[in-house]
Amino acid sequence: MTDLANHDHDQTVQQLKALATQNRLLWALVLASGFLMVSVTFLKDVVADSTSRVVEAQKFVVRDSHGKVRGEWAVQSDGDLRLVILKDDGRVEAEFPAVPGPIPASSKQ
16 A cells, blocks of 8 residues: 555656746746737837827938939928939939939939
8 A cells, every 4th residue: 555655655756846837937937928018018118109290301312122212302402492203214204393414413412
């Protein structure tokens, strides 16, 4: 009977160790989930606060996926607003107001 009692005792100890390991893993998962939820909530608020509804600049340059300038919307040195849309080969497709000459070299970088 002592062999059976020792076997039952050893089996119970093994089951308790397995349950303790599962318990630690479960608590680690709960803590990680809580940390993730707090982080996402905090980051959402940070991103929302840092996003402005107004974008201000003197010049916007539009580039294609290869980095080639395809358009520009800028305030010129004389204060006039100029919108230029370029073809793939760099020629002017459309321009407002219509001004003779190429767009400024600063945009063609």
